[in-house]
Amino acid sequence: IITDSKMNIVGSAFQYFSLYNDIKIGSLVADVIVNNHNVVIDDKSKVESCRECEKFKVCKMKAFIGVPIRYENRVLGAISLVIPGFKVKSLFDSCESTIKFMENMAELVAVRMINHVEKKGLKRKISEIEKVMDIIEDAVLYTDSYGVILYMNNSFMNTFSGDREWIGQNIVNIYPAFEI
Secondary structure: OEEEOOOOEEEOOOOOOOOOOOOOOOOHHHHHHHHOOOEEEOOHHHOHHHHOOOOHHHOOEEEEEEEEEEEOOEEEEEEEEEEEHHHHHHHHHOHHHHHHHHHHHHHHHHHHHHHHHHHHHHHHHHHHHHHHHHHOOOOOEEEOOOOEEEEEOHHHHHHOOOOHHHOOOEHHHHOHHHOO
């Protein structure tokens, strides 16, 4: 399970069961996130919060390994292995390497999560700028260094009978007079 800091599941690969789709305060995953530490449990029946869970008797999870996803000084979420009974022995025989692997994965996931958030913020800012550009009267066309159209405002489209389908095309193919 990959969980964000708000305890939303953002990725999972449940092959054996689908009981775990809601992360709550007091759960093992929440412990990883809130306390910013690895949690390794070889027998969940020893854990009070697990025994108090309403689904304890039908739960197929027998063991748990969770590591925080950290970026700089923040915890962005957790990567957790929910382990069924028949996998416990084999996984805990190599527990140290499993934890190291999960910590490395957490580092990679952290970078991806930050990049995603930054891209989302940039897209929002670009959208806001484009809205402003669309209300100005001057015709504005933006291309990359090769002449591929990246943006055109409404005035440009009206003046040059442009179409949003031009975005992604080279301006020279549309207006050969623009060739540099």
